[in-house]
Amino acid sequence: MSKLRCHISISLDGFVAGPNQSEQNPLGEGGERLHDWVVPLAAWREGHGKQGGEVNESARIVEEVRENIGAAVMGRNMFGPIGGGAWGDEQWTGWWGDNPPYHYPVFVVTHHSRASVEMAGGTTYHFVTEGIESALEQAKEAAGGKDVMLWGGGQIAQQYLAAGLLDELELHIVPVLLGDGSRLFGNLGNTEVRLEQLRAVGAPGVTHLKYRVVT
Amino acid sequence: MSKLRCHISISLDGFVAGPNQSEQNPLGEGGERLHDWVVPLAAWREGHGKQGGEVNESARIVEEVRENIGAAVMGRNMFGPIGGGAWGDEQWTGWWGDNPPYHYPVFVVTHHSRASVEMAGGTTYHFVTEGIESALEQAKEAAGGKDVMLWGGGQIAQQYLAAGLLDELELHIVPVLLGDGSRLFGNLGNTEVRLEQLRAVGAPGVTHLKYRVVT
Numbered sequence: 001m002s003k004l005r006c007h008i009s010i011s012l013d014g015f016v017a018g019p020n021q022s023e024q025n026p027l028g029e030g031g032e033r034l035h036d037w038v039v040p041l042a043a044w045r046e047g048h049g050k051q052g053g054e055v056n057e058s059a060r061i062v063e064e065v066r067e068n069i070g071a072a073v074m075g076r077n078m079f080g081p082i083g084g085g086a087w088g089d090e091q092w093t094g095w096w097g098d099n100p101p102y103h104y105p106v107f108v109v110t111h112h113s114r115a116s117v118e119m120a121g122g123t124t125y126h127f128v129t130e131g132i133e134s135a136l137e138q139a140k141e142a143a144g145g146k147d148v149m150l151w152g153g154g155q156i157a158q159q160y161l162a163a164g165l166l167d168e169l170e171l172h173i174v175p176v177l178l179g180d181g182s183r184l185f186g187n188l189g190n191t192e193v194r195l196e197q198l199r200a201v202g203a204p205g206v207t208h209l210k211y212r213v214v215t
Numbered sequence: 216m217s218k219l220r221c222h223i224s225i226s227l228d229g230f231v232a233g234p235n236q237s238e239q240n241p242l243g244e245g246g247e248r249l250h251d252w253v254v255p256l257a258a259w260r261e262g263h264g265k266q267g268g269e270v271n272e273s274a275r276i277v278e279e280v281r282e283n284i285g286a287a288v289m290g291r292n293m294f295g296p297i298g299g300g301a302w303g304d305e306q307w308t309g310w311w312g313d314n315p316p317y318h319y320p321v322f323v324v325t326h327h328s329r330a331s332v333e334m335a336g337g338t339t340y341h342f343v344t345e346g347i348e349s350a351l352e353q354a355k356e357a358a359g360g361k362d363v364m365l366w367g368g369g370q371i372a373q374q375y376l377a378a379g380l381l382d383e384l385e386l387h388i389v390p391v392l393l394g395d396g397s398r399l400f401g402n403l404g405n406t407e408v409r410l411e412q413l414r415a416v417g418a419p420g421v422t423h424l425k426y427r428v429v430t
Contacts, residue, residue, distance in 0.1 A: 012426075013229060175412040179405075185392055188394060197417070197422065200422040
């Protein structure tokens with residue numbers, strides 16, 4: 001059965017982005033440190049068309065994350081500026097250039113309707129204004145039996161978690177204390193979310209913790 | 216050199232105790248779930264004078280925690296009711312009975328002075344009113360070259376962390392979302408705390424993450 005999977009880097013004190021996120025600094029103050037573990041990896045560089053890089057215990061995690069994915073869902077803050085204003089315009093096609101590293105349909109949840117945009121390499125951006133359930137439905141349909149990756153950011157990950165729609169959550173726990181910012185688990189309200197720990201892998205500068213969301 | 220070490224169970228959303236802590240419920244609502252991983256262990260039961268129990272990857276962690284400890288520091292909320300009022304009286308000698316599972320001097324940081332209390336099995340409770348630095352100094356002196364264990368709770372752990380006095384922090388990360396309660400990293404203010412990940416061990420219902428505090 002097609003699963004909705006999410007993996008996200010998180011500081012030891014629970015933040016998926018630092019304080020004062022802005023167009024200039026989408027990860028917030030100090031937030032770029034959340035990705036220090038992944039950027040030097042050969043497995044990550046290869047996915048972004050670069051050669052060389054480090055190989056360590058994180059390599060198979062990065063590879064696994066890419067396996068068996070047929071489509072993705074993404075929040076509008078992660079995609080970038082949609083709908084004009086300081087955050088951008090209709091010409092914006094994501095942070096990832098003309099040939100994005102997805103290579104499958106990506107459903108962006110937003111309040112602003114917009115025509116789909118076909119990129120090079122198999123990535124098509126679709127813009128969904130009917131909410132997270134509709135986005136997931138459309139993504140599962142497009143995935144053709146494979147899994148759907150929830151790429152984040154933190155807000156939409158929290159919404160899917162609270163709605164009981166997430167099947168698997170992998171956290172990359174980074175030994176950093178951001179002190180403030182956007183919490184992954186900060187706004188679940190009275191929702192009872194039960195997690196079952198599936199796996200823990202320690203690697204340089206990060207620990208990968210994989211959970212099944214029990215429904 | 217004698218180190219100050221701390222290990223503490225923490226929910227995946229960062230709480231070391233649930234909401235509404237009280238005399239009847241010192242761990243707060245849902246807080247007892249933080250210890251579900253340790254209570255069934257043979258290694259834990261043995262330390263508390265009980266036989267039998269489970270053996271898994273957590274066993275060596277529990278054993279390691281006990282190794283090379285010559286004294287301990289503890290907050291008054293962990294020790295229990297001190298100084299009268301609803302929280303207790305001068306007769307109180309901790310939650311752990313006549314033969315506590317420490318077997319070394321324990322320095323309780325409190326605002327209420329009180330004579331030391333010698334328990335069976337080598338545990339002596341000393342009450343320190345001169346603050347956390349003095350308690351650590353006295354504990355290191357008493358430890359005779361061995362390490363000092365900071366037993367918690369969360370508030371005093373945070374104080375030692377913010378003061379740059381903690382050398383090693385081991386978190387037992389439990390796949391539970393408490394939603395509210397006492398945060399370990401909630402009140403560090405502008406203190407820059409840098410951590411270096413030493414080890415990650417996955418075990419049933421918990422992941423053990425050990426960090427060196429870089430000063």
